[in-house]
Amino acid sequence: MQLAFCLYKYFPYGGMQRDFRRIALTCQARGHTIRVYALEWQGEVPPGFDLVRVPVRALTNPGCYRKFTAWVQADLARRPVDRIVGFNKMPGLDVYFAADPCFAEKARSLRNPLYRLTRRYRHFAAYEHAVFAPESKTEILTISAMQQPLFARHYGTPARRFHLLPPGIASDRRAPPDAAEIRAAFRSEFGLGADDLLLVQIGSGFRTKGVDRSLRALAALPEALARRTRLIVIGQDDPKPFRLQAAALGLGERVQFLKGRDDIPRFLLGADLLIHPAYAEAAGMVLLEAVVAGLPVLTTAACGYAHYINDADAGVVIPEPFTQTALDEALAKVLGDPKTRARLQRNALAFAERTDLYSQPERAADIILGRRG
Structure with missing residues (x-):
């Protein structure tokens, strides 16, 4: 045809x-x-x-x-x-x-x-x-x-x-056998130490994806946690208004904006948490890309695929109606508890094995x- x-x-x-x-x-x-x-x-x-x-x-x-x-x-x-x-x-x-x-x-x-x-x-x-x-x-x-x-x-x-x-998650998003080596090389490249924490937010359309919410949540972290936490935002959009917001919040060099790129799997393996507090999202493929890579997720119930995060017990879903306080508290809780992140990672990888994604x-x-x- x-x-x-x-x-x-x-x-x-x-x-x-x-x-x-x-x-x-x-x-x-x-x-x-x-x-x-x-x-x-x-x-x-x-x-x-x-x-x-x-x-x-x-x-x-x-x-x-x-x-x-x-x-x-x-x-x-x-x-x-x-x-x-x-x-x-x-x-x-x-x-x-x-x-x-x-x-x-x-x-x-x-x-x-x-x-x-x-x-x-x-x-x-x-x-x-x-x-x-x-x-x-x-x-x-x-x-x-x-x-x-x-x-x-x-x-x-x-x-x-x-x-x-x-869902239609590409196979290259799944954690490979050498995931630990890829993670170590990535973190070395980006200057991340053993105690440093990396948030990633991935997706074009920064306003709809809630980058403003992510910046406010990062700024609200307790000082001891904030000092060792960075955020990398990746997508096709104009970052200027969000750079201005980051500067106004005193985030300085803790936030980096990158254009869309082909090596997203490295970021999923090298980060500690995907943050995706979208205002509206029919699906949210990146949520499941994070799951199959073993990366815990913090998102909103406005995303169509958010239920998978709950099904997998692979992260935290902020309910609607959204409040910034709920996001701030969830981010601090997950980042501050390495045992919780390790459990969410295990759950994510197990879900990726048993579910058609x-x-x-x-x-x-x-x-x-x-x-x-």
């Missing part, structure tokens, strides 16, 4: 983008042809992918997305395909990969009511409706059980159209390729 994959922006380090790549490669490995429509593409194009950079521009993102949709639909009318798979919400999809949380729920719970009068709201609400309305034919691949009831409540989407996928691409390909038009 000829498959068309649609996404607005591709860069190598985004969670949704990595899901797209692995699912598309799995479909290709089964003998199908891959065409990709994208506004922006960073990084290498996989061999055999027909990448179509959609040549539209607009003053606003909604305007650009409307032009993208129109251009793609016109091109598909000239060059039809067997399946249209979207990784962003848009009209005309056969299959949608639900990487983003419910927009209608966020608009009502996190925004001023006046926001619903804006053009931006109307655009994203209409595109979400096109996917989830009862009359839509789009099949929906979900990565978090907590999101389905929200979509169903706002749109009345039939349950039969939802397909809950297992890896087969998302194969299951997604089954549904995409088996869908009836």
Whole structure:
């Protein structure tokens, strides 16, 4: 079959983008042809992918997305395909990969009511409706059980159209036999002593991922613990406002910001705790990447994959509604107790052995390729 994959922006380090790549490669490995429509593409194009950079521009993102949709639909009318798979919400999809949380729920719970009068709201609400309305034919691949009831409540989407996928953690995230040696080399490279503690926060979109919360929690540590604790934040975003916040909190050189990179497994093995206090996250792949590496996790219940941390007893999940005090206290407690961290590490590695955290691409390909038009 000829498959068309649609996404607005591709860069190598985004969670949704990595899901797209692995699912598309799995479909290709089964003998199908891959065409990709994208506004922006960073990084290498996989061999055999027909990448179509959609040549539209607009003053606003909604305007650009409307032009993208129109251009793609016109091109598909000239060059039809067997399946249209979207990784962003848009009209005309056969299959949608639900990487983003419910927009209608966020608009009502996190925004001023006046926001619903804006053009931006109307655009994203209409595109979400096109996917989830009862009359839509789009099949929906979900990565978090907590999101389905929200979509169903706002749109009345039939349950039969939802397909809950297992996570798709890449095998290179699992702790290898020489994990101890990799950890020692990493900590030597970054100047970490035996008593030093390293927090890592990994993910693009620093505001949504709660980097501001992490900085406040680091600043609130007891002095004796604070002196030996560092934070490294990794992702594709502008770190300037968070550097200013760190400076205002007196964190100095204890915080480092790095761009997205390919050696994330080294950081997962070299750190002492993953901190991920996100405001909203449909899934949170990095939570499970930490688990399979044996790294304890401190996160929020707003993340779709947070329940895995509880299931594995591999960390601490801050309940909703979030309070900064709860995060501050949990961080101090976990960092200050090496026995607790060792127990959480053992639990994480055991959970990674007995649980299917890896087969998302194969299951997604089954549904995409088996869908009836």
